[in-house]
Amino acid sequence: VSSAAGGAATIVANSALDRLGRRLGYDERSAALLILPVFVVLAAIALFPIVYSFYTSLFDINLTRPWRRPFVGFGNYARIFADPNFWIAVQRTTLYTLVTVTVTTLLAVAVALLLNEAFPGRRLLSALVLLPWATPSVVNGLMWKWIYDPGYGLLNGLLTRLGLLDHYTVWLGDPDKTLFMIANAAIWKQMPLAAILMLVTMKAIPEDLYKAAKVDGANVFGRFWHVTLPALRPGLMLVLVYETMISIRHFDLFLIMTQGGPGNASYTLSWEIYVETFRSLKFGIGAALSYILALATFGLSYLFIRGLGRKLA
Amino acid sequence: MTAPARTSASRVTLARSVGRGAILALFSVLLVLYVAGPVGWLVSSSLQAESEITAVPPNWLPPHPTLGNFEAIFGAGKRAVTYENRWRGDVATGRFLPSGAENLLPSLWNSLTVGLWVALLNLLVSITAAYAIAVIHFRGRQTALYAILVTRVIPDIALIVPLFLLVRNLDLINTRLSLVITYLAVTIPFTIFILISYFEQIPRDLYRAARADGCSHVQALAHVYLPLSLPALVASLMFAFLTSWNEFILALILTQNIASQTLPIVISGFVMDFTTSFSFVNAAGVIAIVPPVVLAILFERYIVSGLTAGAVKG
Numbered sequence: 366v367s368s369a370a371g372g373a374a375t376i377v378a379n380s381a382l383d384r385l386g387r388r389l390g391y392d393e394r395s396a397a398l399l400i401l402p403v404f405v406v407l408a409a410i411a412l413f414p415i416v417y418s419f420y421t422s423l424f425d426i427n428l429t430r431p432w433r434r435p436f437v438g439f440g441n442y443a444r445i446f447a448d449p450n451f452w453i454a455v456q457r458t459t460l461y462t463l464v465t466v467t468v469t470t471l472l473a474v475a476v477a478l479l480l481n482e483a484f485p486g487r488r489l490l491s492a493l494v495l496l497p498w499a500t501p502s503v504v505n506g507l508m509w510k511w512i513y514d515p516g517y518g519l520l521n522g523l524l525t526r527l528g529l530l531d532h533y534t535v536w537l538g539d540p541d542k543t544l545f546m547i548a549n550a551a552i553w554k555q556m557p558l559a560a561i562l563m564l565v566t567m568k569a570i571p572e573d574l575y576k577a578a579k580v581d582g583a584n585v586f587g588r589f590w591h592v593t594l595p596a597l598r599p600g601l602m603l604v605l606v607y608e609t610m611i612s613i614r615h616f617d618l619f620l621i622m623t624q625g626g627p628g629n630a631s632y633t634l635s636w637e638i639y640v641e642t643f644r645s646l647k648f649g650i651g652a653a654l655s656y657i658l659a660l661a662t663f664g665l666s667y668l669f670i671r672g673l674g675r676k677l678a
Numbered sequence: 679m680t681a682p683a684r685t686s687a688s689r690v691t692l693a694r695s696v697g698r699g700a701i702l703a704l705f706s707v708l709l710v711l712y713v714a715g716p717v718g719w720l721v722s723s724s725l726q727a728e729s730e731i732t733a734v735p736p737n738w739l740p741p742h743p744t745l746g747n748f749e750a751i752f753g754a755g756k757r758a759v760t761y762e763n764r765w766r767g768d769v770a771t772g773r774f775l776p777s778g779a780e781n782l783l784p785s786l787w788n789s790l791t792v793g794l795w796v797a798l799l800n801l802l803v804s805i806t807a808a809y810a811i812a813v814i815h816f817r818g819r820q821t822a823l824y825a826i827l828v829t830r831v832i833p834d835i836a837l838i839v840p841l842f843l844l845v846r847n848l849d850l851i852n853t854r855l856s857l858v859i860t861y862l863a864v865t866i867p868f869t870i871f872i873l874i875s876y877f878e879q880i881p882r883d884l885y886r887a888a889r890a891d892g893c894s895h896v897q898a899l900a901h902v903y904l905p906l907s908l909p910a911l912v913a914s915l916m917f918a919f920l921t922s923w924n925e926f927i928l929a930l931i932l933t934q935n936i937a938s939q940t941l942p943i944v945i946s947g948f949v950m951d952f953t954t955s956f957s958f959v960n961a962a963g964v965i966a967i968v969p970p971v972v973l974a975i976l977f978e979r980y981i982v983s984g985l986t987a988g989a990v991k992g
Binding site: 503510519 | 950
C-alpha cells in the first residue's frame with residue numbers, strides 16, 4: 366500500500382515538475398542558466414555590500430575598540446548631520462562637482478563640434494584625444510601636481526614666460542585655488558569620453574535637418590542653436606548624469622594631490638568617508654556616510670533623467 | 679558677362695574654405711596642445727636629471743636627455759637600499775633612490791596579471807548573460823538588465839567598507855585574487871551593456887535560422903553571435919583591462935604588501951612621500967602610462983565603436 370502511495374506521490378511530483386518545466390520553457394531555463402554566473406558574482410560583490418553597508422551603518426563600530434559595537438539605529442546619521450565637517454564636505458563636493466561637470470560638458474561639445482567636421486588629420490586627432498582617457502588617475506594626479514609645483518612647475522614657468530605672472534605662485538597649496546586646480550586635472554581626464562559620447566549623438570543627426578535649416582536661411586550659429594543643440598539632448602543627458610556620478614564620488618585625485626588640504630579646502634565627501642573609515646577606524650560612521658553619498662548620487666541621476674526627459678517630451 | 683561673376687563667386691567660396699581651414703587648424707592645434715601637452719611635459723621631465731628638472735625657468739625639453747631614471751627603476755631590484763648607500767644612488771636621480779624603488783617592477787607584474795585575469799573572466803561571464811538578455815525573449819529580461827546596471831550607480835567609495843570587511847573575513851586581504859574578484863563587479867555591468875547593444879544589431883533572422891536548424895542557445899551563441907561580434911569582444915577586453923590597470927581605491931584598501939600591490943599604489947606612495955625626487959616619480963608615471971596609451975591608440979576604432987553602441991542605446 367505504502368509503495369503504491371509512494372508511486373502515486375512520485376507521479377504527482379513528476380507531473381508538477383513537468384508542468385513547471387512546460388511553463389518555464391526551454392528559453393526561460395536557458396536564460397536563467399546563462400545569467401546565473403553574473404548574478405552570483407554581482408550578488409556577492411555588489412548587492413551584498415550594499416545591504417551589509419546599511420547594516421554596518423546602524424552600529425557604532427570603531428576598530429580601535431573591536432569588542433564593543435553597540436546598536437545605535439540611525440544614531441550615526443544623526444551624528445553626521447550634526448557635524449559641521451559634514452556640511453563643509455557637502456559644500457566642497459558641490460562646488461567641485463558643479464565646476465567639473467559644467468566645464469567638462471562645454472569642452473566636450475566644443476571638441477565634438479571640431480571632430481564632427483571633415484578635414485585632413487581628423488582621424489589622428491580623434492585617436493590623440495583618447496590620451497587623457499587612457500591615463501591612469503594616479504599618473505594624472507602626479508602629472509598635474511608636478512605641473513602645479515610652486516618651485517619648478519610648468520604652470521608658473523609658462524605664465525611667467527607669457528608675462529601673465531610676475532612672480533611664482535602657489536597653486537595647490539592655496540585654499541582658494543586648490544579645488545579648481547584639482548577640478549582642472551579631473552576635467553582633462555574626463556573630457557575625451559564625454560566628447561566621444563557627444564560626437565556619437567551629433568553624427569546621428571540627419572543631414573536633411575541642416576539642409577532644411579540652410580534653405581530657411583539659418584547661418585552657422587542658427588543651425589547650431591536650432592538643429593544641433595535640440596538633437597544633442599539625449600547625449601547631453603547621458604554626459605551630465607555620467608559626469609555628475611563620476612565627480613560627486615571622485616576620490617583618487619584628492620588623495621594624491623592634496624589629502625583634503627590645505628586645511629580643509631579639498632575636504633570632500635569621498636575624502637571624509639576615507640578618513641573616517643580608514644584613519645579614524647569608525648566603520649559605522651564611514652558606512653553611514655557611504656550610504657548618504659550613494660543615495661545622493663542615486664537621487665541626482667533620477668532628477669536629471671526626469672528633468673531632462675520632461676524637457677525632451 | 680557670366681564668366682567674371684562665376685570667378686568672384688568661386689573666390690568667395692575659396693576665401694570661405696580658407697577661413698574654415700584656418701579656424702579648424704587653429705582649434706586642432708589648441709586641442710593637441712591641451713591633450714598632449716601635459717603628457718609631453720611628463721615625458722620630458724622623466725628624461726631629465728634632478729638638477730635639470732629643478733631649473734628655473736623650467737627646461738621645456740631635456741637639455742641632456744638621459745634614461746637614468748628608467749635605469750634606476752629597472753636596476754633597483756639588484757641592490758638593497760639602505761640609509762648609508764641611498765645617497766650614493768643613481769646620478770640621474772640626484773644620487774637619491776627612494777626606498778621603495780625595488781617595488782616598482784613587482785607591482786608592474788601584479789598590475790599585468792590582475793588586468794589579464796579581469797579582462798578574461800569578465801568577458802567569459804558577461805557573454806552568456808548578454809546573450810540571454812539581448813536574444814532570448816524571456817519574461818523579466820528588462821528587470822534583469824536594470825538589476826545589473828543599477829549596481830554601477832553605487833559609488834565605489836561607498837562599497838569599500840563592506841568589501842574590506844568581506845575580503846578580510848574571507849582571509850583574502852593582500853591577495854591579487856581579492857582585486858580580480860572586486861574588479862569584476864566594476865567591469866561586468868558595463869561589458870554586458872556593450873555586448874547587449876552589439877548583439878541586438880545582429881539580424882534576428884540569423885538566430886531564427888540557427889534555431890530552426892536545431893542549434894541550442896549555447897550553439898547559437900558560439901556559432902552565430904560570437905563570430906559576428908569581434909569588435910565588441912575586443913572593446914570589452916580592452917575596457918576591462920584598462921579599468922583594472924587604472925583602478926586605485928580598491929587596491930589601496932585591499933592590498934598592503936608588495937606581493938599584491940599594483941602599480942598605481944606603489945606610485946602613489948612615491949608621490950605622497952615628498953622626499954622622493956620628481957624625476958624618478960615622473961619616470962614611474964611614464965611606465966604606468968605606456969600600456970594603456972598604446973592599447974587605446976591601437977584599438978581606437980574598437981573603443982569608439984564600443985562606446986557608440988552603448989551611447990546610441992542610452
